[in-house]
Amino acid sequence: MSRIAKLREEKQLTQRQIAEALGLDVSTVRNWEKSRDGVKMFVRVAKLCELLDCQPKDLYESVEAEEDAEP
Numbered sequence: 001m002s003r004i005a006k007l008r009e010e011k012q013l014t015q016r017q018i019a020e021a022l023g024l025d026v027s028t029v030r031n032w033e034k035s036r037d038g039v040k041m042f043v044r045v046a047k048l049c050e051l052l053d054c055q056p057k058d059l060y061e062s063v064e065a066e067e068d069a070e071p
Helices: 003-010 015-022 026-033 039-052 063-068
Strands: none
Touching: 003 026, 015 026
């Protein structure tokens, strides 16, 4: 079992619930759990954060903040 699947199950969430919360197709979550699409990106972000001594959230501005900004 992948770490993503284990963490998801510990939180008692389904793949569909994760997908809906993130605005994704359930197949994307399924692929993450099978170590397919996107996992390399996670690894690269984790390494970048180690190098920069930061958290992933420090690398981007929140989409919500952009949506809330006045034109």
